[in-house]
Amino acid sequence: MTDQTLDKTFDPAAIEAKWYAHWEANGLFRPERPEAQPYTIVNPPPNVTGSLHIGHALDNTLQDVVIRYERLRGKDALWVVGTDHAGIATQMVVERQLEARQDKRTNYSREDFVAKVWEWKAESGGTITRQLRRLGCSMDWSREQFTMDPHFTRAVVKVFVDLYNRGLIYRDKRLVNWDPKLKTAISDLEVETREVKGHFWRFRYPFADGSGHMEVATTRPETMLADMAVAVNPEDERYQAVIGKEILQPITGRRFKVVADEHADPALGSGVVKITPGHDFNDFEVGKRAGIKPADMLNMFDAEARVVQTADGLVPEEFLGLDRFVARELVVARMKEAGCLIPHVTKDKDGNESEADAEPRVIQQPYGDRGGVPIEPWLTDQWYVNAAELAKAPLEAVRSGAVEIVPKTWEKTFFNWMENIQPWCVSRQLWWGHRIPAWHVRHYKSDGTAGTLEPVSEIIVDETLEGAYEQIVYRAEYADGGGPLLFVYDSMEEAEAAWLKDVLNSPGPDGTKHSGVVLVQDTDVLDTWFSSALWPFATLGWPEADAPLLAKHYPNDLLISGFDILFFWDARMMMMGQAMTGQDPWKRLYLHGLVRAPDGQKMSKSKGNVVDPLGLIDQYGADALRFFMAAMESQGRDIKMDEKRVEGYRNFATKLWNAARFCQSNGIGASKSLAAPAATSAVNKWIIGEVVETLAELDKAMADLRFDAAANAIYHFVWDQFCDWYIELIKGSFDDETRAVAGWVLDQILVMLHPFMPFVTEELWSKLGDRADYPLITAQWPQPGASVDPAAKAEVDWLIALIGNLRTAKNELGIAPGAKLDAYLPEPSAQTRAIIERNPAAIERLARLNGIRFEPAPAGAAMQVGAGDANVIIPLESVIDIAAEKARLAKALEVSTKEAKSLEGRLSNPAFVEKAKPEAVEKARADHAMHQAEAERLAAALARLG
Incomplete structure (x- = not known):
C-alpha cells in the first residue's frame, strides 16, 4: 500500500500538466508493441495557423477516447498527428505581418517570401499542437507530420504526376470561385453565404430587328457587359416564336440569340434569363448547352474584379478599369438613359404610386471566408481532377459495406454528392503551398x-x-x-x-x-485539400514500398471527422486512397455533429456566441470538458453547449476523488489481479456483477461508436452503484473480503473511465498502489472472469428500492430525512423475509427504520413503500399533521395541473408551434413536461396518505 495519501481537494490544474508531460516523455502514447494487433486513426490535421476551438475539442476528444480504449485493450494503437500547411490562411498571416511593417509580399522573390513563411511556422506554428496536449490528446508526437515536410511533398508531387499520366488530372478553362482580394480560386468550403441587402433590376432587351423587346431581371446588372445569350424555357408558350431571334444589347451593341433551356423558370419573373456564361455557374452550363465553347466565353473582369475589355472589344471605354460595383451603377445609369430600365413601382397605404430604379431585396451573397469580399465566378485556366472517375471506387466501397459510414443516415448524402460530383479544381494562385510540377x-x-x-x-x-x-x-x-x-x-x-x-x-x-x-x-500551388487527401497513407511512409508503418497501419481502422468536411476531405481521402494504393483508407467513417450555442444557433464570432474550450479547461479541467463532449455526442445530432453540464462533470470527478479518499482512509488500495476476488457477501457479489454488466454495456457502446452510451454507462456505475450504494452499504464492515473487492472495483472504474477522464484516473491509479512501472495509460482492460449472481443482485436491488423509495416518500411528505420510523410487513414472501433478516443493520442505518416487523400495522394513517414484491407500511399518525399535509399537496397539485393544462393548450395550437421562435417552443415543451411530472409526483404523494 502506497503512503501517497490523496489530497483533500481535487485540483485538475495541478495534475494535468504533470501527467501529460510524464506520458509524452516516456513514450506511453505508443508503447512498444511490435507483435500486437495494430489499431490506427489519423487526426484531421488542423491548420498550422489555428488555435483550439470547440469543434476541435469535440473531434479530438472522440478520437482520444477511441485510441485510449484500444491501447488499454492491448493493441498497437497509433494516432497519427500533424498539421496542415493551410495555403491561404498561412500566406494571409505572413502578409499581414509584412503589412504591419509597411512591407508587402511582392517586394520579395517567391523563394524569399516562402522562407519567411517557414520562419513564421518555426516561431508561431505550434499553438494548436500545444493546445491539443492540454486537452489530453494521446497522439504519437514522435512522428508529428506537416503537409509541407519533404517526405510529404514528395508524395504530393508523385500523386499529381501519376494522376496526370493516367489522364485523371488535366488543365481546363472553367468557372471558379474567385476571391478578388486574395486573387486566387477558392474551394466551396471557403465560401460562406451571407444574407445582404441588395436590389432586383428589370431591363428591356430589344430585338435586333426592332420588332419589340424581352424583359430580363438581375441582381448583377454589371455582368450584362459580357452577356452572350437570353434563355427561355422550351415549354414556355409565350416565347416559342422568338427562340432563335437576335437580341441587340443596348450598351455593348453585342448581338446574341434567344436560346431554349430548362434553366429558365416560367414561374419566376418574366421567365426570361440573361446569360453571362463567363460569370455565373448556372449560365456557364446554359452556355455550353447552347454550343458556346468555354474558350469563347467572354470575360469582363481582371483578377481584382475590375472591368477589362472582352475578346470582342465591345465594352465601352468608360467602363474599363472600374470596380465591379462602380460599374454596376454606371450600367444601370446607361440603361436608364437608353430607356431600357423598367422602374419598380410601389404604392403607399393611400394608393399613391412611386417609382424606384430597383426593387429592394435580401439576397444570398457568397463571400470568401478569409478575404471577406464577395466571390466572383471567374472563367480561368485551372488544373482539375477527374473526380467523377475517382468517385467510382469509393461509391462501390460504401455500397458493398467495405467502408461503413456511421451514422448510416449520412450514406444517402454521400451517394447523392458523389454520383453528381463535378471536376475538382486543385490549383490555387498562391506562393505558399505545393507548387504544381x-x-x-x-x-x-x-x-x-x-x-x-x-x-x-x-x-x-x-x-x-x-x-x-x-x-x-x-x-x-x-x-x-x-x-x-x-x-x-x-x-x-x-x-x-x-x-x-x-x-x-x-x-x-x-x-x-x-x-x-x-x-x-x-x-500555381495545389489546393490544400489535395495534399490532405493523402493523409492516411503519406503519413505512414508512402510511396516507399518497404515502409514498415505503411505495411502494418494502412488501411487505417477508423476516421472521425465533422460531417461538414465529408466531401472536402473524407470523400477525397477515399478517392486518393483507392487511386494510389488500391485500398480504402479506413474501414469505418464516423461523422459527428457541430457544437452549437446553448440556444441551438451556430457559433460564430460575429454573433459573439463562441465558446473557448481552453477557458472551460481552466475553469473545470480537461476531464470535465472531455466527458461532456463524449456524453453529449449522440449519433446524428448536434451538441448544444451547456456549461452547467461541464460543471456537473467536474463535480462527478470530485465525487470519484472523494470516494477514492474514503477507500484509501479505510485501508482499501490497489488490486493485485485482473480477475474479480472471491466474494461471499451479497453486496460484494452484487458489485462484481455490476462491473460485469457495465463492462459489457461499455464494450458494446464502443463497438457501435455510441460515445454517449459508453460515457453514461460508466457515469451511472460510478455515481449510482459505486458511490451512492456500494460505499454506503459497506460502511462499518470492512473485512478482508470487502477491502479486496472494493479495491478491485475501484481499479476497474479507473480503467473503464480512463478513456474519458485520463488525468484524474491516472492520478488516482498512482496514489492507490505502488505501480510506478505500470501506469494506467498502459494498463489492461478489465477481464473480471466473473458473472452476475442473480440472488445477490435481487437482494441488493430490493434494499436499494426500499431505501430509495422511502427517501422519496419522506421528501414528498415533508418528513425530515433523518427521522427514524416504524415499519410493518404483515405477510412477507420467504425471499423478502430472508433479505430483511440478513440486512438489519443496513435497513436501520440507511432506510432509517426501527427494523421491519412482520405483523399488521396499527390502525390509522400510514403510507406504503414498495420494494420488490413487498409493500412496507409506515404509520404516520404521530409523524406529520395529516390534514395539513393533504391540504398542502392538494393546493400544489392544483397549481401544477393548471400550468400543465395551459401549456398543453399552447403547444396544441399550430399557430404557436409554427410561428414562435424555436427556443420559445422548446421552453414551453420543457415547462410542460416539468409541470406534468410534478403533478404526477404530487398525486402519488396524496395517494400515499389515503
Whole structure:
C-alpha cells in the first residue's frame, strides 16, 4: 500500500500538466508493441495557423477516447498527428505581418517570401499542437507530420504526376470561385453565404430587328457587359416564336440569340434569363448547352474584379478599369438613359404610386471566408481532377459495406454528392503551398542578335525539372543541329524579360544561331485539400514500398471527422486512397455533429456566441470538458453547449476523488489481479456483477461508436452503484473480503473511465498502489472472469428500492430525512423475509427504520413503500399533521395541473408551434413536461396518505 495519501481537494490544474508531460516523455502514447494487433486513426490535421476551438475539442476528444480504449485493450494503437500547411490562411498571416511593417509580399522573390513563411511556422506554428496536449490528446508526437515536410511533398508531387499520366488530372478553362482580394480560386468550403441587402433590376432587351423587346431581371446588372445569350424555357408558350431571334444589347451593341433551356423558370419573373456564361455557374452550363465553347466565353473582369475589355472589344471605354460595383451603377445609369430600365413601382397605404430604379431585396451573397469580399465566378485556366472517375471506387466501397459510414443516415448524402460530383479544381494562385510540377514550354529561335519566343501549347509534367527536360531534350522540333539549349524561369514575366539576354550570352551549337526551349514552372500551388487527401497513407511512409508503418497501419481502422468536411476531405481521402494504393483508407467513417450555442444557433464570432474550450479547461479541467463532449455526442445530432453540464462533470470527478479518499482512509488500495476476488457477501457479489454488466454495456457502446452510451454507462456505475450504494452499504464492515473487492472495483472504474477522464484516473491509479512501472495509460482492460449472481443482485436491488423509495416518500411528505420510523410487513414472501433478516443493520442505518416487523400495522394513517414484491407500511399518525399535509399537496397539485393544462393548450395550437421562435417552443415543451411530472409526483404523494 502506497503512503501517497490523496489530497483533500481535487485540483485538475495541478495534475494535468504533470501527467501529460510524464506520458509524452516516456513514450506511453505508443508503447512498444511490435507483435500486437495494430489499431490506427489519423487526426484531421488542423491548420498550422489555428488555435483550439470547440469543434476541435469535440473531434479530438472522440478520437482520444477511441485510441485510449484500444491501447488499454492491448493493441498497437497509433494516432497519427500533424498539421496542415493551410495555403491561404498561412500566406494571409505572413502578409499581414509584412503589412504591419509597411512591407508587402511582392517586394520579395517567391523563394524569399516562402522562407519567411517557414520562419513564421518555426516561431508561431505550434499553438494548436500545444493546445491539443492540454486537452489530453494521446497522439504519437514522435512522428508529428506537416503537409509541407519533404517526405510529404514528395508524395504530393508523385500523386499529381501519376494522376496526370493516367489522364485523371488535366488543365481546363472553367468557372471558379474567385476571391478578388486574395486573387486566387477558392474551394466551396471557403465560401460562406451571407444574407445582404441588395436590389432586383428589370431591363428591356430589344430585338435586333426592332420588332419589340424581352424583359430580363438581375441582381448583377454589371455582368450584362459580357452577356452572350437570353434563355427561355422550351415549354414556355409565350416565347416559342422568338427562340432563335437576335437580341441587340443596348450598351455593348453585342448581338446574341434567344436560346431554349430548362434553366429558365416560367414561374419566376418574366421567365426570361440573361446569360453571362463567363460569370455565373448556372449560365456557364446554359452556355455550353447552347454550343458556346468555354474558350469563347467572354470575360469582363481582371483578377481584382475590375472591368477589362472582352475578346470582342465591345465594352465601352468608360467602363474599363472600374470596380465591379462602380460599374454596376454606371450600367444601370446607361440603361436608364437608353430607356431600357423598367422602374419598380410601389404604392403607399393611400394608393399613391412611386417609382424606384430597383426593387429592394435580401439576397444570398457568397463571400470568401478569409478575404471577406464577395466571390466572383471567374472563367480561368485551372488544373482539375477527374473526380467523377475517382468517385467510382469509393461509391462501390460504401455500397458493398467495405467502408461503413456511421451514422448510416449520412450514406444517402454521400451517394447523392458523389454520383453528381463535378471536376475538382486543385490549383490555387498562391506562393505558399505545393507548387504544381508542370512546366510550360516556350520555343526560342535566335540569329545571335535578335530572336523570338514562340508559345507552345505543350505542358511537361514531371516530378523534377530534370525529368521535364529529359522529356524534350531529344525532340527534333526544338533542336537546330544539336540538342536544344535550355533556360528555366520562375514565371512568364521573368522569362519575357530575361530570356533574350540569356540566349545572346550563350553560344549556340553553330556559334551564332540559337534554338531550344524555355521552361517556366507553373506558378500555381495545389489546393490544400489535395495534399490532405493523402493523409492516411503519406503519413505512414508512402510511396516507399518497404515502409514498415505503411505495411502494418494502412488501411487505417477508423476516421472521425465533422460531417461538414465529408466531401472536402473524407470523400477525397477515399478517392486518393483507392487511386494510389488500391485500398480504402479506413474501414469505418464516423461523422459527428457541430457544437452549437446553448440556444441551438451556430457559433460564430460575429454573433459573439463562441465558446473557448481552453477557458472551460481552466475553469473545470480537461476531464470535465472531455466527458461532456463524449456524453453529449449522440449519433446524428448536434451538441448544444451547456456549461452547467461541464460543471456537473467536474463535480462527478470530485465525487470519484472523494470516494477514492474514503477507500484509501479505510485501508482499501490497489488490486493485485485482473480477475474479480472471491466474494461471499451479497453486496460484494452484487458489485462484481455490476462491473460485469457495465463492462459489457461499455464494450458494446464502443463497438457501435455510441460515445454517449459508453460515457453514461460508466457515469451511472460510478455515481449510482459505486458511490451512492456500494460505499454506503459497506460502511462499518470492512473485512478482508470487502477491502479486496472494493479495491478491485475501484481499479476497474479507473480503467473503464480512463478513456474519458485520463488525468484524474491516472492520478488516482498512482496514489492507490505502488505501480510506478505500470501506469494506467498502459494498463489492461478489465477481464473480471466473473458473472452476475442473480440472488445477490435481487437482494441488493430490493434494499436499494426500499431505501430509495422511502427517501422519496419522506421528501414528498415533508418528513425530515433523518427521522427514524416504524415499519410493518404483515405477510412477507420467504425471499423478502430472508433479505430483511440478513440486512438489519443496513435497513436501520440507511432506510432509517426501527427494523421491519412482520405483523399488521396499527390502525390509522400510514403510507406504503414498495420494494420488490413487498409493500412496507409506515404509520404516520404521530409523524406529520395529516390534514395539513393533504391540504398542502392538494393546493400544489392544483397549481401544477393548471400550468400543465395551459401549456398543453399552447403547444396544441399550430399557430404557436409554427410561428414562435424555436427556443420559445422548446421552453414551453420543457415547462410542460416539468409541470406534468410534478403533478404526477404530487398525486402519488396524496395517494400515499389515503
